[in-house]
Amino acid sequence: MPSTKPQTPSPQTAEVWSGRFSEPVSEQVKIYTASVDFDQRLAFADIDGSLAHAKMLAHVGVLTAADLSDIERGLAQIRDEIARGAFVWSVDLEDVHLNIEKRLTALVGDAGKRLHTGRSRNDQIATDIRLWLRDAIDHLLNQLQALREAFIDQAGKHADTVMPGFTHLQVAQPVTFGHHLMAYEAMFARDAERLRDARRRVNRMPLGAAALAGTGYPIDREYAARLLGFEAVCPNSLDAVSDRDFAIEFSAAATLIMMHLSRLSEELVLWSSPRFGFIQIADRFCTGSSIMPQKKNPDVPELVRGKTGRVVGHLMGLITLMKSQPLAYNKDNQEDKEPLFDTVDTLAATLSIMADLIANGLTAVPERMRAAALEGYATATDLADYLVRRGLPFRDAHEAVARAVREAETRNVTLEALPLDVLQTFSPLIQKDVFEVLTLEGSVASRNHIGGTAPEQVRKAATAARARLEREKAD
Ligand code: ARG
Numbered sequence: 386m387p388s389t390k391p392q393t394p395s396p397q398t399a400e401v402w403s404g405r406f407s408e409p410v411s412e413q414v415k416i417y418t419a420s421v422d423f424d425q426r427l428a429f430a431d432i433d434g435s436l437a438h439a440k441m442l443a444h445v446g447v448l449t450a451a452d453l454s455d456i457e458r459g460l461a462q463i464r465d466e467i468a469r470g471a472f473v474w475s476v477d478l479e480d481v482h483l484n485i486e487k488r489l490t491a492l493v494g495d496a497g498k499r500l501h502t503g504r505s506r507n508d509q510i511a512t513d514i515r516l517w518l519r520d521a522i523d524h525l526l527n528q529l530q531a532l533r534e535a536f537i538d539q540a541g542k543h544a545d546t547v548m549p550g551f552t553h554l555q556v557a558q559p560v561t562f563g564h565h566l567m568a569y570e571a572m573f574a575r576d577a578e579r580l581r582d583a584r585r586r587v588n589r590m591p592l593g594a595a596a597l598a599g600t601g602y603p604i605d606r607e608y609a610a611r612l613l614g615f616e617a618v619c620p621n622s623l624d625a626v627s628d629r630d631f632a633i634e635f636s637a638a639a640t641l642i643m644m645h646l647s648r649l650s651e652e653l654v655l656w657s658s659p660r661f662g663f664i665q666i667a668d669r670f671c672t673g674s675s676i677m678p679q680k681k682n683p684d685v686p687e688l689v690r691g692k693t694g695r696v697v698g699h700l701m702g703l704i705t706l707m708k709s710q711p712l713a714y715n716k717d718n719q720e721d722k723e724p725l726f727d728t729v730d731t732l733a734a735t736l737s738i739m740a741d742l743i744a745n746g747l748t749a750v751p752e753r754m755r756a757a758a759l760e761g762y763a764t765a766t767d768l769a770d771y772l773v774r775r776g777l778p779f780r781d782a783h784e785a786v787a788r789a790v791r792e793a794e795t796r797n798v799t800l801e802a803l804p805l806d807v808l809q810t811f812s813p814l815i816q817k818d819v820f821e822v823l824t825l826e827g828s829v830a831s832r833n834h835i836g837g838t839a840p841e842q843v844r845k846a847a848t849a850a851r852a853r854l855e856r857e858k859a860d
Pocket of ligand 1: 420424480506507510716718719720
């Protein structure tokens with residue numbers, strides 16, 4: 386059991402704020418409230434923020450040039466120590482901010498103690514997270530591009546490959562595999578759009594809000610914002626230190642990406658199952674079973690589906706964290722970091738492995754796709770449309786074709802295998818040219834408009850998507 390008797394404060398313990406306390410914080414409370422184990426991940430953002438703050442203070446005459454140069458020298462050394470893994474993190478110093486500040490003071494003396502002038506850990510942490518998240522978003526956007534490129538490449542190769550399209554997981558109409566792949570490219574293109582949009586609201590600077598009300602020093606927030614590459618400053622100090630809506634918004638965008646990856650994964654699992662056999666997933670993305678020698682399991686897509694749950698959970702966690710907090714800063718907000726970090730880590734790892742799988746680990750089996758499309762009377766709608774073109778109202782055509790399908794089912798054959806005279810019993814409008822529309826190729830080729838499944842359209846969509854991707858890379 387932790388001791389309850391008053392202890393002598395350790396020389397380090399919370400000395401930055403313990404002046405008014407009559408006893409040191411208990412060991413248990415110290416550990417419970419500390420965040421350094423996880424927020425040390427923000428160290429470089431914290432140093433960048435401190436440098437900009439110090440430069441701004443010198444710019445407005447609150448710090449001397451000598452103090453600024455000491456601070457810059459000290460922070461450069463600390464950055465180097467952290468990069469080399471030589472920095473000693475101490476839980477006694479609670480968080481990333483106090484660890485760095487304490488070390489700075491040890492290195493450069495009083496200048497280190499002046500750094501926190503006109504600043505609070507409240508605006509400091511909000512600034513750190515935004516800087517860190519901005520970088521993370523840029524990395525994720527690059528990863529999304531790689532994934533989209535993989536889809537576009539594969540779609541180009543499979544613009545003519547016919548597979549059954551499904552609704553209700555029942556064979557519906559023939560589509561091209563390239564068209565199906567481009568559906569995912571469209572989803573991930575929107576996801577990238579969402580991330581870029583969220584980034585604009587992440588990229589606003591809380592620094593200068595201080596604890597909650599601003600500061601009496603003659604600070605120049607716009608100056609610091611320019612140094613840090615922020616698009617703007619947060620316009621209200623109370624809001625700046627308290628809201629984490631930018632993290633929630635990011636988390637929602639991340640959730641949608643995982644949701645799309647999860648749907649893709651579900652299809653990869655189905656398609657690679659021997660019952661479908663539409664694709665093969667390269668062995669290096671699969672594992673075997675320790676008991677069933679014949680097994681090859683699609684672990685990667687299964688795990689993607691599974692990991693989607695934790696990202697959704699983090700979104701719920703962040704919303705719940707925020708929803709009951711009065712203005713302004715509350716310690717609750719310390720709990721925003723782990724879900725945010727795990728969301729970024731999970732998404733980054735997932736995007737990386739899925740881009741590799743789609744680009745290099747996926748082999749289509751066109752014969753199996755074709756056989757499945759033939760089995761499901763997938764061209765029944767085409768036959769109905771054929772009759773409509775010959776003057777039959779669509780509802781009557783639907784009825785005639787339904788009866789033809791039933792007949793084919795009884796004979797256990799495909800629609801195109803029914804002899805012409807049998808087909809004609811369902812409608813005298815049916816002529817010899819009907820067999821052109823009953824083929825899978827005829828069916829997909831006829832859907833030749835923007836967004837349709839015709840090979841020609843798939844090629845156009847892939848070209849347009851590639852051009853859009855290049856434009857995005859350029860700006
Ligand atoms: N560790 C804190 C957080 O993550 C930093 C801000 C602490 N501010 C304070 N007044 N205790 O939110």
